[in-house]
Structures are given as C-alpha cells and as structure tokens.
Amino acid sequence: MRIGLLTMASGSTRFSPLMPEVADLLKSWGAEVSQIHPDEDLAELVKVEVRHDLYVLKAGSELALSLAGALHSAGANILNPYPTAAICRDKVVATRILQSAGVPVPETYVTARPERLAPLLDHGPLVVKPHRGTQGNGVRIAWDADQLDEMTPSGGVVFAQRYHRPDGRDRKIYCIGGQLFGVKRIWPARTYEEKVGEPFALSDELRAITIRCGEAFGIDVFGLDIILSDDRPFVVDISSFPGFKGVPEVALRLADYIYAAAEQVVAGTATLAGNGRGRAAPSEPVQERPGQ
Amino acid sequence: MRAVIFGAGRIGCGLVGLALDRAGYDVTFVTRNPALVSQFNAVGSYRVRLVDGQSSEEHVVSGARALFTGDDLAVRRMLETADLVATAVGASRLPQVAPAIAAGLRRARRPTSVIAFENLIDAGPALSSLVAKDLPAGFPLGQHGFSGAVVTRAVSRRLGDLHSLAPLTFIGDPPGTFYVHGPSLPEGLPAVPGLVQVENFEACFNRKLYTFSAGHATTAYLGYVKGYRYIHAAIRDPEIRAAAHDAMREGQCGLAARYGPALAGDERDLDAIVRRFENPALSDPVDRVARDPVRKLGSSERLAGAARLAAVGGIVPVALPMAAAAALCFAVGAGGEVAASLPWAAEATDSDQPGSGFTKLFGADVRSAWQEMQVDWRPDTPIVHLHGHETPGGYR
Numbered sequence: 001m002r003i004g005l006l007t008m009a010s011g012s013t014r015f016s017p018l019m020p021e022v023a024d025l026l027k028s029w030g031a032e033v034s035q036i037h038p039d040e041d042l043a044e045l046v047k048v049e050v051r052h053d054l055y056v057l058k059a060g061s062e063l064a065l066s067l068a069g070a071l072h073s074a075g076a077n078i079l080n081p082y083p084t085a086a087i088c089r090d091k092v093v094a095t096r097i098l099q100s101a102g103v104p105v106p107e108t109y110v111t112a113r114p115e116r117l118a119p120l121l122d123h124g125p126l127v128v129k130p131h132r133g134t135q136g137n138g139v140r141i142a143w144d145a146d147q148l149d150e151m152t153p154s155g156g157v158v159f160a161q162r163y164h165r166p167d168g169r170d171r172k173i174y175c176i177g178g179q180l181f182g183v184k185r186i187w188p189a190r191t192y193e194e195k196v197g198e199p200f201a202l203s204d205e206l207r208a209i210t211i212r213c214g215e216a217f218g219i220d221v222f223g224l225d226i227i228l229s230d231d232r233p234f235v236v237d238i239s240s241f242p243g244f245k246g247v248p249e250v251a252l253r254l255a256d257y258i259y260a261a262a263e264q265v266v267a268g269t270a271t272l273a274g275n276g277r278g279r280a281a282p283s284e285p286v287q288e289r290p291g292q
Numbered sequence: 293m294r295a296v297i298f299g300a301g302r303i304g305c306g307l308v309g310l311a312l313d314r315a316g317y318d319v320t321f322v323t324r325n326p327a328l329v330s331q332f333n334a335v336g337s338y339r340v341r342l343v344d345g346q347s348s349e350e351h352v353v354s355g356a357r358a359l360f361t362g363d364d365l366a367v368r369r370m371l372e373t374a375d376l377v378a379t380a381v382g383a384s385r386l387p388q389v390a391p392a393i394a395a396g397l398r399r400a401r402r403p404t405s406v407i408a409f410e411n412l413i414d415a416g417p418a419l420s421s422l423v424a425k426d427l428p429a430g431f432p433l434g435q436h437g438f439s440g441a442v443v444t445r446a447v448s449r450r451l452g453d454l455h456s457l458a459p460l461t462f463i464g465d466p467p468g469t470f471y472v473h474g475p476s477l478p479e480g481l482p483a484v485p486g487l488v489q490v491e492n493f494e495a496c497f498n499r500k501l502y503t504f505s506a507g508h509a510t511t512a513y514l515g516y517v518k519g520y521r522y523i524h525a526a527i528r529d530p531e532i533r534a535a536a537h538d539a540m541r542e543g544q545c546g547l548a549a550r551y552g553p554a555l556a557g558d559e560r561d562l563d564a565i566v567r568r569f570e571n572p573a574l575s576d577p578v579d580r581v582a583r584d585p586v587r588k589l590g591s592s593e594r595l596a597g598a599a600r601l602a603a604v605g606g607i608v609p610v611a612l613p614m615a616a617a618a619a620l621c622f623a624v625g626a627g628g629e630v631a632a633s634l635p636w637a638a639e640a641t642d643s644d645q646p647g648s649g650f651t652k653l654f655g656a657d658v659r660s661a662w663q664e665m666q667v668d669w670r671p672d673t674p675i676v677h678l679h680g681h682e683t684p685g686g687y688r
Contacts, residue, residue: 025525025528028572029524029525029572030572030573176519177519177521178519179518179519249529249530252520252525252528252529253519253520253525255525256520256521256522256525256526257521259521259522259525260521260522263575
C-alpha cells in the first residue's frame with residue numbers, strides 16, 4: 001500500500017515530530033510511505049495526480065489544504081476527506097455545524113465590520129479570532145469598543161464569540177478511531193511539558209459532546225478545544241488532524257488507524273474520496289462504551 | 293499416497309495441504325463451498341506465502357483438487373483409497389464430516405491415519421467416537437488411527453478472487469511444526485514436513501493454549517480495550533506487551549508445575565512468540581483474534597484455564613484475570629449474552645453473585661479489572677496500574 005503524508009517539513013515552526021514516527025511505523029509494517037511537504041516543494045499543478053492509495057492531511061497550512069483539494073478533485077482518498085478538512089478550517093462553517101448538532105458553543109457572531117461588535121460588549125467581552133486561524137494565533141479578547149478600532153478583519157471576516165472565563169486550564173479532547181483522550185494544558189504553552197499537558201478523565205457530558213461532534217462531521221480523527229466555565233462546557237474549536245500532544249502511544253495509535261484505513265481503501269471496502277464521511281477503518285466508529 | 297483434507301480454509305490449505313503436498317501426497321480437499329471447489333478444480337493450484345516481517349517465501353501447492361461436501365459418492369471413493377485423512381473444519385463441525393469419514397473407512401483398503409487439526413484437546417478420540425456412531429457394531433475401527441494435531445503456524449488470510457483463474461494465496465507465518473499423538477496412529481506413517489509425534493498430546497496442546505493462545509488473546513482483548521485494530525500494533529503498546537508477556541509467563545509457570553520445565557519452555561520461547569505477534573505481514577485484526585469470546589473464556593480455555601493451572605503452580609496470576617476482564621468488555625461490546633453462556637462471567641461482573649470455580653480463585657481480580665475498565669477506566673489511564681496489583685515477584 002502507498003501512503004502519502006502531507007506534513008510540514010522539519011524546521012518549520014509548525015513541524016510535528018509525530019509524523020516521522022508514524023511514517024517509520026507504517027514503513028516497518030510494509031507500507032510505502034512518502035512524506036510530502038507542500039510548503040517546501042514546488043508543485044507544477046498540471047502534474048498533481050493521485051500516486052498514493054491514501055493521503056493523510058496533517059499539515060495545517062493553506063497550501064497543504066489547497067493541494068489536498070486538488071488531489072481530492074483527482075479522486076484521491078484523503079484522511080480526513082478534503083471537504084471535511086476544509087470545513088473544519090473555516091470557523092464560520094464549522095461553528096454553525098456544531099450549533100446545528102446541538103453542541104454547546106459560545107454565542108457566535110460574524111461580520112466584516114469590527115465596529116458592529118461594539119453593542120455586544122455591553123453584555124461582556126468577546127473573543128475575536130481569525131476565522132481560518134490555527135494554534136491560537138491572532139486570538140484576542142475584546143473588552144472595550146476602542147479595542148475594536150484596532151482590529152482588521154482577517155480575510156474580510158471578523159469572527160467573535162462570547163468570552164467565558166475558563167475554570168483552570170484549557171482542555172483538549174482528542175479522538176482517534178473512537179478512543180477519546182482528555183488533556184489539560186496551559187495556554188499559551190511555552191515549554192514542551194506545557195504542550196504535552198496532563199491527562200484528565202472525561203465526564204460523561206464531555207464524552208457525549210465529543211461523540212456528537214464526530215458524528216456531525218462524520219470523522220473519528222479530530223481534536224476539540226473545550227472551555228469549562230462555571231462547570232459549563234463550550235466547544236470553541238474543532239481541528240481535523242491536530243498534533244495529539246499528550247495522548248499516550250499516539251504515533252502507534254495513529255499508525256494503526258492509518259494502516260487500517262489504507263488497507264480498506266486498497267481492498268475497496270472503504271473510500272475517503274470525499275463522500276462526506278471520514279471514518280476510515282473503523283471497525284469501531286466513535287461510540288460510547290459503558291462508563292466511558 | 294493419497295490424502296483427503298476436510299476443510300479448505302486457512303489451516304487446511306495454509307498448513308496441512310502444503311505439508312502433505314511436500315510429503316508427496318496426492319491431495320484432495322473436501323469443502324462445503326462450491327465456489328472454492330470450482331476455483332480449485334479450474335486452477336489446479338494455490339499458493340502459500342510464509343512471512344515473518346523480514347522476509348517472505350512463497351510455495352505453490354500444485355495438483356490441488358476439491359470435492360463438494362455433498363458429493364457423497366465421489367468423497368467416499370476418494371476416502372476408500374486414502375492413506376491419510378485430515379480435518380480442519382472447526383471443532384463444532386466435526387459431527388457433520390464424521391459420517392463421510394465413516395463411509396470411507398468402511399471400505400478402506402488399508403489402515404488410515406485420521407488427524408483432526410482442530411482446537412480441541414481430545415480431537416482424535418472425539419472424532420473417533422463420532423465416526424464410530426456411523427459404523428456397524430463390531431467394525432474394526434481400531435485398525436485405523438485417530439489423533440488431534442496442535443499447529444504452530446498462524447495463517448491469517450486468504451487473498452484472491454474465488455471467481456478468477458488466478459491461484460488463491462494463503463498468508464501465514466513460517467513455523468510449520470504440528471504435533472500429533474504418535475501412539476494413536478498406525479505404524480509406518482511417512483515423514484511429513486513439520487509433523488512431530490509426541491506421547492503426551494495433552495501437554496503439548498496445553499502448552500500452546502496456555503502460552504501462545506493466552507498471549508494472543510491477551511493482546512487482542514487489551515488491544516480492543518485500548519482501541520487498536522491490529523495485533524502487530526497492539527503488541528507494540530508497552531502495557532499490552534508487558535501484559536501479554538506476563539500472561540504467558542503465568543501460563544508457563546502452571547505448565548512447568550504440571551508437566552515439568554522442559555515442556556513448559558523458557559523466556560526465549562515467550563520472546564519468540566511475542567516476535568510472531570509483531571509480524572505485520574499477517575495483518576491480523578484484533579477483532580479476528582478476539583472473536584468468539586464466550587468460548588475463549590471457558591474455564592479450561594486459554595485465560596481461565598491458564599490461570600487455574602498457574603494457581604496449581606503456586607502463582608497468583610494477575611495478567612490473565614485482567615485479560616479475562618478485557619475479554620468480557622469485548623463480549624459485552626459485541627452484544628453477546630455473556631452471563632447466560634458463561635456463569636462465572638456473571639459472577640465476575642456482579643459482586644452479589646457467589647463465587648465458584650474460576651471466580652472463587654480469581655473472581656475478585658476479574659471483577660476489579662472489569663469494574664475499572666467499565667466504570668473508571670479511561671484511555672488516558674494505564675490499565676495495568678488500575679488493576680491495583682503489584683506484579684508478584686514469584687515467577688519473575
């Protein structure tokens with residue numbers, strides 16, 4: 001089986017040491033693995049064609065997403081499927097899908113004119129984010145109307161959510177093929193230890209929310225950013241293929257998942273060619289087990 | 293020499309057919325799958341690919357033919373002239389093939405060796421009894437010989453299309469030894485690659501069951517609990533690896549106490565087994581190895597049986613009860629009616645039930661692990677630590 005990993009190159013600020021480890025495991029299991037670095041390479045678009053049974057879209061850059069889109073249009077199987085990854089990248093669309101699925105999210109507003117947010121500040125501060133941002137870059141809290149004057153819409157869009165003061169550290173919930181992992185983390189994390197965070201046991205409510213998110217997007221590899229405020233959970237972001245820092249044996253788990261996905265694609269028993277369902281391998285889709 | 297093999301599945305083709313072909317037998321399979329009959333007879337051969345993760349070698353079994361189970365006359369005629377009859381149909385299907393074997397043996401022209409490659413400690417005597425029911429009183433069944441067989445090869449998959457003219461390929465690992473009960477078989481059995489005749493078949497059977505099978509099951513059930521899809525991935529998880537090793541070591545201690553240390557083997561044998569679990573070329577899914585949990589949780593089976601034998605050896609098993617608890621998780625997750633089929637499981641999962649048998653010995657351990665996996669266990673929390681035991685040092 002041939003697997004292409006769309007990743008950031010070593011040396012990039014967004015390089016993940018996870019994927020080389022995943023690649024090594026997949027190779028040791030007999031897969032032909034290519035690491036593709038869209039942000040380093042020059043691609044002649046007419047020559048972009050499907051050369052692998054499965055692509056894994058890990059790189060979070062715009063170019064990687066666009067290249068995945070080009071591969072998708074050529075019929076590639078991509079984990080997660082390009083349409084889902086593209087939706088997750090756009091906070092406006094992703095948040096609306098979460099709302100429709102009954103997932104608790106903060107009140108959310110979008111506008112092209114930051115000053116239109118001013119009356120909303122009478123009811124408390126807002127968190128303003130780039131609507132295609134990642135890793136917390138560009139996130140600001142607006143307390144007063146004059147702060148809005150300094151804001152320029154990112155790509156013509158101002159995305160704002162009601163600020164809820166978090167109870168303690170930020171929480172990440174990761175899902176890999178139905179297994180859920182909770183990680184508490186300081187934000188912004190500076191050291192490696194801070195990035196890895198520490199595990200926390202998920203409540204039944206958080207498990208149910210995570211499962212609902214997976215079902216809403218039709219994927220079972222993803223990450224959620226959760227704020228707990230006065231014990232009320234709010235999902236503030238979903239990422240299609242995060243770094244999974246803090247998940248035990250994460251490279252092994254991902255390699256196992258990707259290998260199964262590729263095997264099913266090769267056998268013709270699953271497709272990740274963009275039918276909107278991104279659950280690859282799974283014999284066991286996201287589901288709740290007793291007590292978990 | 294002629295051999296008839298009932299069952300053209302993974303073991304029938306991937307081990308038995310290959311070994312007998314190499315020994316010079318003219319091999320005919322009997323199968324209930326008409327598509328397989330057509331495919332074998334049209335193609336006339338199949339392949340066995342033996343892989344160990346580093347290298348791969350392919351063998352061709354040529355001249356393979358097949359008969360449909362329902363073709364009574366043709367099957368009987370083939371059996372009449374057979375020197376060796378083998379079954380690899382699954383223990384539960386022995387009653388279905390016994391009448392055909394009886395019909396063949398009634399007209400057999402010479403003493404026939406009948407070897408049951410089934411996962412049953414008394415496969416030979418059991419098949420002999422079933423065959424005897426279809427023979428007239430006084431029939432000299434004793435001139436023929438019946439034995440079970442303990443196989444070492446794992447054959448995980450069959451590749452290929454039954455409706456094409458390309459040979460099917462069976463994927464297995466290299467070990468090809470299989471043990472039979474020598475005294476039960478007629479004298480003069482020709483040399484067959486891999487065939488080893490032993491005096492104590494029960495010991496040999498239990499050695500595999502309480503080491504390899506116990507470790508395999510532990511890897512599969514804990515792999516399920518931790519969300520792995522393949523055995524070769526699950527065994528790389530440090531917790532699962534340690535648990536599988538410990539489970540086999542616990543079984544080995546019991547075997548040493550019952551049959552002596554020479555038969556039980558040593559740490560190198562366990563390391564070799566773990567290396568086999570790592571073999572990615574088998575691509576063995578966790579769900580396949582874990583299937584049929586109710587049978588595998590039987591009181592004499594790979595987990596409970598090994599634990600009981602370990603207790604005989606003076607060892608307090610820890611990993612085996614934990615694997616049993618994980619097997620219960622799998623059974624319940626698969627929607628099985630566990631409690632009805634497995635009384636001790638009900639005792640293990642319900643603290644109000646009185647303990648008996650296996651649970652009397654290990655019920656608290658299984659219950660503890662079960663409850664932790666069901667209620668308190670989280671993927672981010674090490675399962676071994678939650679079990680609440682320090683690994684006993686007695687068998688280290």
